[in-house]
Amino acid sequence: MTDTSTPGKKTDWASPQLLAKVAQRQRAEKRFRRLGLSAIVIALAMLATLLFSIAGKGYSAFYQTRLVMDVTFSEAVIDPKGTRNEDDLRAAGYGGIVRDTLRETFPDVKSRKDLRELFALVSKGAPMQLRDMVLDNPDLIGQTVPVDFIAGDDIDMFNKGFIPRDVPEGDRRVKDMEIAWFDQLDAVGAVKMVFNSTFFTSGDSREPELAGIWGAISGSFYTLIVTFLISFPIGVMSAIYLEEFAPQNKFTDLIEVNINNLAAVPSIVFGLLGLALFLNVAHLPRSAPLVGGLTLALMTLPTIIIASRAAIRAVPDSIREAALGLGASKQQTAFHHVLPLSMPGILTGTIIGLSQALGETAPLLMIGMVAFIVDIPGGFTDAATVLPVQIFLWADSPERAFVEKTSGAILVLLGFLIFMNALAVLLRKKFERRW
Amino acid sequence: MQMLADVTTPEIEDVEAIISAKDVSVFYGDKQALNNVNLDIPANQITSLIGPSGCGKSTFLRCLNRMNDTVFGCRVEGNITLDGQDIYAPEVDEVLLRARVGMVFQKPNPFPKSIYDNVAYGPRIHGLTRDKDELDEVVLTSLEKAGLLKEVKDRLNATGTGLSGGQQQRLCIARALAVQPDIILMDEPCSALDPIATARIEELIEELRENYTIIIVTHSMQQAARISQKTAFFHMGEIVEVGDTEQLFTNPRDDRTQGYITGRFG
Numbered sequence: 001m002t003d004t005s006t007p008g009k010k011t012d013w014a015s016p017q018l019l020a021k022v023a024q025r026q027r028a029e030k031r032f033r034r035l036g037l038s039a040i041v042i043a044l045a046m047l048a049t050l051l052f053s054i055a056g057k058g059y060s061a062f063y064q065t066r067l068v069m070d071v072t073f074s075e076a077v078i079d080p081k082g083t084r085n086e087d088d089l090r091a092a093g094y095g096g097i098v099r100d101t102l103r104e105t106f107p108d109v110k111s112r113k114d115l116r117e118l119f120a121l122v123s124k125g126a127p128m129q130l131r132d133m134v135l136d137n138p139d140l141i142g143q144t145v146p147v148d149f150i151a152g153d154d155i156d157m158f159n160k161g162f163i164p165r166d167v168p169e170g171d172r173r174v175k176d177m178e179i180a181w182f183d184q185l186d187a188v189g190a191v192k193m194v195f196n197s198t199f200f201t202s203g204d205s206r207e208p209e210l211a212g213i214w215g216a217i218s219g220s221f222y223t224l225i226v227t228f229l230i231s232f233p234i235g236v237m238s239a240i241y242l243e244e245f246a247p248q249n250k251f252t253d254l255i256e257v258n259i260n261n262l263a264a265v266p267s268i269v270f271g272l273l274g275l276a277l278f279l280n281v282a283h284l285p286r287s288a289p290l291v292g293g294l295t296l297a298l299m300t301l302p303t304i305i306i307a308s309r310a311a312i313r314a315v316p317d318s319i320r321e322a323a324l325g326l327g328a329s330k331q332q333t334a335f336h337h338v339l340p341l342s343m344p345g346i347l348t349g350t351i352i353g354l355s356q357a358l359g360e361t362a363p364l365l366m367i368g369m370v371a372f373i374v375d376i377p378g379g380f381t382d383a384a385t386v387l388p389v390q391i392f393l394w395a396d397s398p399e400r401a402f403v404e405k406t407s408g409a410i411l412v413l414l415g416f417l418i419f420m421n422a423l424a425v426l427l428r429k430k431f432e433r434r435w
Numbered sequence: 436m437q438m439l440a441d442v443t444t445p446e447i448e449d450v451e452a453i454i455s456a457k458d459v460s461v462f463y464g465d466k467q468a469l470n471n472v473n474l475d476i477p478a479n480q481i482t483s484l485i486g487p488s489g490c491g492k493s494t495f496l497r498c499l500n501r502m503n504d505t506v507f508g509c510r511v512e513g514n515i516t517l518d519g520q521d522i523y524a525p526e527v528d529e530v531l532l533r534a535r536v537g538m539v540f541q542k543p544n545p546f547p548k549s550i551y552d553n554v555a556y557g558p559r560i561h562g563l564t565r566d567k568d569e570l571d572e573v574v575l576t577s578l579e580k581a582g583l584l585k586e587v588k589d590r591l592n593a594t595g596t597g598l599s600g601g602q603q604q605r606l607c608i609a610r611a612l613a614v615q616p617d618i619i620l621m622d623e624p625c626s627a628l629d630p631i632a633t634a635r636i637e638e639l640i641e642e643l644r645e646n647y648t649i650i651i652v653t654h655s656m657q658q659a660a661r662i663s664q665k666t667a668f669f670h671m672g673e674i675v676e677v678g679d680t681e682q683l684f685t686n687p688r689d690d691r692t693q694g695y696i697t698g699r700f701g
Contacts, residue, residue, distance in 0.1 A: 318542055326533065326556060326610065327532075327561060
């Protein structure tokens, strides 16, 4: 229509040059689509490999070998005075009972050295196991009942097939003798595989079969609570102020640039800051979720501010004008309309920030949350560790049995992360609005 | 042109001016958007502001309820009085001013809340009603006045954004009415609507004239001719001509007005 300069000259859309051009364009599109598809396939394959390898190594951490043996809760050992006083029951020599039980089950074992091997069949936690049973139910005293002993970690590994029988005896941690005892128990059906509730209910331990992630989960929980309580209000308020109230000038530009830079600062630097500020200046307790949470809050703040600002900016100006036009003040406009409308986006950003914080290890190393902590933390100032640090600690342990614990803990951590991210997606889907 | 504008003013002097703008200039940063605009808005009449895009008519409208204050870098010079009081005086609370001078926007912008909450929002923040019953009444009368009540009375709790475009715009008008303003500013209220919805809104605007002073910015000269009593023609940030609508459309004094209303430019 506009091309009036060359009247009469018509484009020949069927000419070989143009057809070649079309074919070339179609090839380019196909090529690009194939490249994109292969990129996705490669990424998925990597992810699948990762998940399968962790799940393959880790699932056995959720099971545990138990050895069933008849235990005589001898009154003479546990409560010679017959008072049933709780303190006496607590202090009794349950180790002797465990040893007696093993000796009775395997009467042929005589030599000191063999006996030591024999006693290692069950976990070092076996006396505690018996003590807890007695404290729970003092009527057991004087009775003989079958008890599921937690197997020692080597036997557990052997039972799970990680220690093969066919390698020379010198090369494996489980000796022929122990295998014979194990087989003997197995023959009478005294070997059981049960769900490993210890793994989910206890804290860390030097003994792999007694180690659990509950301490780390509690630590992570307290830490994240602190992180959320600090970073969410401050982050959201900063974002609202910067978006809705602050004048646009060099100073606010500088703040904006710095917030974006902070989001890219390596997390270990935040750990150093936390160390300097919270421990050395404020003298807060070392290794505590309070300090961990504060440190992670510093790290999460930029993420939350950036996500919140984006969410606030996405609220159309027409809504602000509508409210202002009705005589709402700026603050009323921000809190009655803009904030509720941007809340899904803000929450999504917050959850993603928190899930980053949940997976963070480096800054916590700096403030002493890397310590070996057996007790389950009961509050914000108790010494604690967190899931990723627990994984780090276990991955560092030499015992074979910690390999599966490490992978098991990774599975649990991934589970939490997937749960949180799914929550973020759900929130976004649920509250998504059309204007 | 200043002169012409002044000349036309006396003809409508018989009606009391509720808003009076004197030598109003508006700057966005370094850019001047309005240059020495003088305009009297008669009470209980419909005044329409017409002119090509970018001529400053919306800018002028937004000066009247100080919506320009929210625009970064915007500066207003001159004097605008509402009932004799300078609205840019330091002691004036611009938030309260906006309650007295309501505004309806180009694109229907109901809050993504229920129809009821949309209308009730203004009375709620200003504390205009004492109890729920009173609020209910204000909401229903406002919807009634906006001619929307019949269509929505069974679904007051449905979301306002689910209405059709025309209904949404009437909801916005009802929302503005609920604050009981004296003046309603309308910034091209029909430009996003189909002809039937437009006709309904125009009807409504004419009904509202009885109780409110209405200033409407419009791109449609037919609309200005149909509904308004007074028309001001803006061009390049100045008022070229202002006068009775009939006179301005049938017998414009200025060549540019003539050119614009006959469609030669704009």
